[in-house]
Amino acid sequence: MSENREQFRPPGHENDHFLLTTVVGSYPKPSWLNRARDLHDDPDSEFDDDDWREAQDDASRLITNEHERAGLDVVVDGEMRRNEMVEFFAHRIDGYEFNGPVKVWGHNYFDKPSVTDEVEYGESWLVSEYEFTASVADRPVKVPITGPYTLASWSFNEAYEDEEALAYDLADLVNEEIEKLVAAGARYIQIDEPALATTPDDHAIVGECLERIVSGIPDDVRIGLHVCYGDYSRIYPELLDFPVHELDLELANGDYDQLDVFKNPEFTKDLALGVVDAHVAEVESVEQIERNIQKGLEVVPPEQLTVSPDCGVKLLPREVAYGKMENLVTAARNVEAKLDSGELTPDLN
Amino acid sequence: MTVVSTTLGLFPLPDDARERLADLKGHQKEDLVSGDEAPDIEAVYDEARDDLLTRQADADLDRAVEGQARWDDMLAHPLAVHENVRTEGIVRYYDNNNFYRDPVVTGDLTHSGDLARDLERASALTDSLQAVVPGPYSLSRLATDDHYGSSQAFLAALGDFLAGEVESFPDAVETVFVLEPSLATESLDDGEDERAAAAIDTVAAATDAEVVVQSYWGTYGEKLHAHLLDTDVSALGYDLVTAHDDATYLVQEYGTLDSVSLGVVDGQNTLVESPDTIEERIEWFRDQIPVSEFDTVYATPNTELFYLPVNKFQAKLRALGALGGDRE
Numbered sequence A: 001m002s003e004n005r006e007q008f009r010p011p012g013h014e015n016d017h018f019l020l021t022t023v024v025g026s027y028p029k030p031s032w033l034n035r036a037r038d039l040h041d042d043p044d045s046e047f048d049d050d051d052w053r054e055a056q057d058d059a060s061r062l063i064t065n066e067h068e069r070a071g072l073d074v075v076v077d078g079e080m081r082r083n084e085m086v087e088f089f090a091h092r093i094d095g096y097e098f099n100g101p102v103k104v105w106g107h108n109y110f111d112k113p114s115v116t117d118e119v120e121y122g123e124s125w126l127v128s129e130y131e132f133t134a135s136v137a138d139r140p141v142k143v144p145i146t147g148p149y150t151l152a153s154w155s156f157n158e159a160y161e162d163e164e165a166l167a168y169d170l171a172d173l174v175n176e177e178i179e180k181l182v183a184a185g186a187r188y189i190q191i192d193e194p195a196l197a198t199t200p201d202d203h204a205i206v207g208e209c210l211e212r213i214v215s216g217i218p219d220d221v222r223i224g225l226h227v228c229y230g231d232y233s234r235i236y237p238e239l240l241d242f243p244v245h246e247l248d249l250e251l252a253n254g255d256y257d258q259l260d261v262f263k264n265p266e267f268t269k270d271l272a273l274g275v276v277d278a279h280v281a282e283v284e285s286v287e288q289i290e291r292n293i294q295k296g297l298e299v300v301p302p303e304q305l306t307v308s309p310d311c312g313v314k315l316l317p318r319e320v321a322y323g324k325m326e327n328l329v330t331a332a333r334n335v336e337a338k339l340d341s342g343e344l345t346p347d348l349n
Numbered sequence B: 001m002t003v004v005s006t007t008l009g010l011f012p013l014p015d016d017a018r019e020r021l022a023d024l025k026g027h028q029k030e031d032l033v034s035g036d037e038a039p040d041i042e043a044v045y046d047e048a049r050d051d052l053l054t055r056q057a058d059a060d061l062d063r064a065v066e067g068q069a070r071w072d073d074m075l076a077h078p079l080a081v082h083e084n085v086r087t088e089g090i091v092r093y094y095d096n097n098n099f100y101r102d103p104v105v106t107g108d109l110t111h112s113g114d115l116a117r118d119l120e121r122a123s124a125l126t127d128s129l130q131a132v133v134p135g136p137y138s139l140s141r142l143a144t145d146d147h148y149g150s151s152q153a154f155l156a157a158l159g160d161f162l163a164g165e166v167e168s169f170p171d172a173v174e175t176v177f178v179l180e181p182s183l184a185t186e187s188l189d190d191g192e193d194e195r196a197a198a199a200i201d202t203v204a205a206a207t208d209a210e211v212v213v214q215s216y217w218g219t220y221g222e223k224l225h226a227h228l229l230d231t232d233v234s235a236l237g238y239d240l241v242t243a244h245d246d247a248t249y250l251v252q253e254y255g256t257l258d259s260v261s262l263g264v265v266d267g268q269n270t271l272v273e274s275p276d277t278i279e280e281r282i283e284w285f286r287d288q289i290p291v292s293e294f295d296t297v298y299a300t301p302n303t304e305l306f307y308l309p310v311n312k313f314q315a316k317l318r319a320l321g322a323l324g325g326d327r328e
Helices: A029-042 A047-070 A129-137 A146-154 A162-183 A194-198 A200-215 A285-295 A318-341 B013-025 B039-058 B074-080 B116-122 B134-144 B151-167 B192-203 B222-229 B244-255 B275-288 B311-323
Strands: A093-098 A102-105 A107-111 A113-121 A143-146 A188-192 A223-227 A247-251 A270-276 A305-309 B002-007 B085-092 B101-104 B129-134 B171-177 B210-214 B235-239 B259-263 B294-299
Touching: A029 A047, A029 B151, A047 A129, A047 A318, A093 A318, A107 A200, A107 B259, A113 A162, A129 A162, A129 A194, A143 A162, A146 A194, A146 B074, A162 A188, A162 A200, A194 A200, A194 A223, A200 A223, A223 A270, A247 A305, A247 B171, A270 A285, A270 A318, A285 A305, A285 A318, A305 A318, A305 B085, B013 B039, B039 B116, B039 B311, B074 B085, B074 B101, B074 B116, B074 B129, B074 B134, B074 B151, B116 B129, B116 B151, B129 B134, B129 B151, B134 B192, B151 B192, B192 B222, B210 B259, B210 B294, B222 B235, B222 B244, B235 B244, B259 B275, B259 B311, B275 B294, B275 B311, B294 B311
Parallel strands: A143 A188, A188 A223, A223 A247, A247 A270, A270 A305, B002 B294, B129 B171, B171 B210, B210 B235, B235 B259, B259 B294
Antiparallel strands: A093 A113, A102 A107, B085 B101
8 A cells, every 4th residue: 555645535534444536537628618719729719818728727627626526535627728648748848749630530530749859848738737726626636647658659759769769758758747746736646658558568668767757756746657448467467566656447448357467466556446437428326336346345455446437538428427426436435334334345366 | 673653542531521521420430431421421532532632643653542531440441331241349450549440240241342433433533543452361350250150261251352342443443452461460370371362362363453462560471471472463562661671581581573562651650751761762672682673663651641640641642752663
């Protein structure tokens, strides 16, 4: 168990046991925010930069409060200011340029950037987002950051000898950003590395990136790593060597068919378990989520378990996203109560 | 030796077509191409095809492809629009951050004519038409069989299916590129390599056009390469971007056919190669092998170009188009 976990237990928490509840990061944007963006992008509109900033602030405040209303212990603002997980950061890093959208699937495209020069830290990435969110939140705030390996893998590399060299330089920039976030008060950072699960042979590169990222970061700052999709058996137990406190995994989507991967050898990190599916537009029942949480207790004891959705939920209808969070929190508190009463005993095997 | 500059098919959609198709079709799985599109959608495809052929003409490519604006599912397209195939969830396209619908074959793969219709329309717009089809082995690996019952029967059926499609291509088609990335990304078992080559041979026998088998993201295993050399195709393709040493070794050790196709432009990177660099890559390959006299060298990108934004795609076309012609 990581010693920095208890700082997120709310004062007056009603159960002795504590399952930390949070989200991975993204959340559906209010439809009016998308309308506002269209207006801002329209050169004929009078919707100026100040109007756009105000709209983003309002959306950020709204979703942060929505997370609190659902009862989550640690909240984010749903990434209201971010368009896409690579593009957002590439716009803020010197050395990147954009040439236009590229296909992901069907008519879904993203503005995949090109690294055309050595990457350097330009403007701050997330400090103002964090400071705003923290100022409107009554709960601790988590900061998700796209990891350097994914930033490198999901860009075109025109400038570096190989992707590995690019990833290491980007890791140094992520480290610089986290130092600024920590100075601003952030205590919970999540590195998102979805690219790792698609290229498992590169886990050593991700490990070296993480060593650079955490260099000089105080121990009381909780560092998580989110890895989604893919065949986890190809990156476990190597994941345990990473210098992070928590591993956040997508398992509900596969109905926990990969759960046994994490039982042997012993899972020595904190486990952030996906207990609702981010790709299914129905709200799981509280009872179903309780059963999912108990899957996590087959891997780690309660003091090592964090409960979250499988992944960012931005593609879901907003009322479904909220319903999932609300039920997730209720289920977690129910499981805590059952653990307190002895009705439920962790069954590590 | 003649250098023929050409490409491997699926292109990025021009911006205007991309936006209009997104508006007309939507962004969800159920909105992808089905083969029976409404006339307003077909009209956008026709305009996109015209645009993509114009871009190739402007770039002075020796052979022009149809551009495959309708191929929402990349190489899986011919199955995704087939009446005896249902499409299921979105699955990863090789080791890329791209996805397609999983095609599940539920009945006989009869001739559909889907590819031929697009080529017929393209043939009216160019005098140097090249068709591009998925190879039977790659298609067998991209799809799920719920009908034929064994991998052997499924592979053979895909060979027959593609042969039927190719047979109905218009006479204007001068070359048929058969794309087989799975031949390089997978290790084929004993027997499987021979069956893959046989299925390709079935496709090649269905046309009088020159047939080129192109693999990428690596190269062929030695046994597989030997079986491919025994087929009736005109040329084998080698990826000199990701596997130049392995590909050269194969040709040094075992030879190749009288013509060759070389992937000399990186289809997945926005760094645009100069014509000089491309020329050097071709010459390097010729210098490495004992016999360097080919009838034809097809100069291509190492993969399809749909991975690129439109401006870089166009620049890569121009770089390739600067090549063609006869050499010493």
